[in-house]
Amino acid sequence: MRNVLTVMRKEFARFFGDKRLVLGTLLLPGLLIFVLYTIMGTAFSDTGSEVRSVAVVNPSAAFSAYADALADAAGGSVGVSFTEAEGDIEELKAEVGNSFDALAVFDEDFDERLEPGAPVLSRPNVAVYYDSADTASLAAYNLTVQLLQGWQESVSGIFNVNFTAGGDLSTAEEARASYYAMLLPFLILTLLYSACMGLAPESIAGEKERGTIATLLVTPVKRGELVVGKVLSLSALSALSAISSFIGTFLSLPRLAGGSIGEALSAYSFGQYAALLAVMLSAVLLIVSLISIVSAYARTVKEASAYAVPLMIIVMLVGLSSMIFGAADVPAAAFVIPVYNCVQVLAEIFSMNFSAAHLFIALGANLVWISLLVWVLARMFRSEKVIFNC
Numbered sequence: 315m316r317n318v319l320t321v322m323r324k325e326f327a328r329f330f331g332d333k334r335l336v337l338g339t340l341l342l343p344g345l346l347i348f349v350l351y352t353i354m355g356t357a358f359s360d361t362g363s364e365v366r367s368v369a370v371v372n373p374s375a376a377f378s379a380y381a382d383a384l385a386d387a388a389g390g391s392v393g394v395s396f397t398e399a400e401g402d403i404e405e406l407k408a409e410v411g412n413s414f415d416a417l418a419v420f421d422e423d424f425d426e427r428l429e430p431g432a433p434v435l436s437r438p439n440v441a442v443y444y445d446s447a448d449t450a451s452l453a454a455y456n457l458t459v460q461l462l463q464g465w466q467e468s469v470s471g472i473f474n475v476n477f478t479a480g481g482d483l484s485t486a487e488e489a490r491a492s493y494y495a496m497l498l499p500f501l502i503l504t505l506l507y508s509a510c511m512g513l514a515p516e517s518i519a520g521e522k523e524r525g526t527i528a529t530l531l532v533t534p535v536k537r538g539e540l541v542v543g544k545v546l547s548l549s550a551l552s553a554l555s556a557i558s559s560f561i562g563t564f565l566s567l568p569r570l571a572g573g574s575i576g577e578a579l580s581a582y583s584f585g586q587y588a589a590l591l592a593v594m595l596s597a598v599l600l601i602v603s604l605i606s607i608v609s610a611y612a613r614t615v616k617e618a619s620a621y622a623v624p625l626m627i628i629v630m631l632v633g634l635s636s637m638i639f640g641a642a643d644v645p646a647a648a649f650v651i652p653v654y655n656c657v658q659v660l661a662e663i664f665s666m667n668f669s670a671a672h673l674f675i676a677l678g679a680n681l682v683w684i685s686l687l688v689w690v691l692a693r694m695f696r697s698e699k700v701i702f703n704c
């Protein structure tokens with residue numbers, strides 16, 4: 315155990331002795347993620363709350379009444395304001411994107427020509443002009459067309475859908491949890507793998523490239539202890555990097571989802587946060603062990619990184635399962651599959667369908683897999699052919 319701690323101290327000293335490595339691995343990822351996601355969330359919220367302007371030629375009184383009724387029901391706005399315009403149509407078209415966002419031209423005597431069941435060619439028309447190169451103009455067009463289609467259905471329809479009753483039964487908290495369960499497992503797994511990729515190849519393949527691996531092997535430290543020390547130290551450092559990135563992600567995601575940080579933090583219990591930490595740590599140990607085995611085969615850090623790319627693709631594809639299927643109802647046996655079990659447990663935690671049994675199955679299975687991978691890595695360190703690539 316003393317030798318394991320000695321190896322860990324050496325790895326920690328190498329890492330924390332390089333200020334650029336500490337800054338680039340621990341601090342910058344989380345900070346950059348927080349700033350980027352916050353800016354994106356602010357831009358999305360500003361875009362969604364802005365009222366678009368639409369100029370209307372030959373306005374319809376019936377449509378205006380319909381739009382006003384919807385605005386009252388929505389609390390004062392439907393996202394678009396209509397202003398009557400007069401003048402040459404071609405001149406008004408030239409002002410789209412400048413003086414106003416879109417232009418709606420109703421046929422003359424539009425309201426008088428409204429007749430349910432009339433032939434298509436004899437029905438009055440509404441022409442909506444917009445500039446697709448302008449996001450504000452495109453948004454105004456979409457909102458206007460949605461309103462017109464809704465009005466058309468209300469005029470010609472024979473029944474209503476969700477007019478006086480019905481609708482979404484989920485709460486805002488459940489909707490937010492579903493959003494987190496879809497996105498966060500993939501992001502966490504990606505951040506964990508990125509953190510491990512930045513550290514594991516340098517520690518093993520880097521030692522081989524610099525020629526210092528031979529010095530380590532002639533010390534009185536058993537090769538099994540050397541492997542355990544490296545895996546534990548790399549896992550700890552990777553976990554710190556991943557936690558930094560996760561904090562930045564978790565603090566900025568509420569902005570993207572339209573909630574607040576307080577709501578996101580209070581949505582989950584202490585036990586769920588403890589389970590989240592346990593799953594992340596087991597995933598880090600698993601990923602570090604996998605990348606360490608790949609790095610042991612490589613001669614250089616560049617070669618180790620190249621070998622790890624196919625593994626990264628597989629891990630990310632597994633992580634995408636949370637975005638495609640969400641918190642799937644999978645049998646307990648599936649929680650023994652490495653990496654996939656982490657994704658499913660994370661999805662259960664964030665969707666508020668947490669199962670302690672699934673957590674313990676996943677952690678137990680990961681412990682077995684990690685032990686097996688460490689044993690394989692120790693066998694590789696005992697092979698002169700593998701270590702010295704002879």
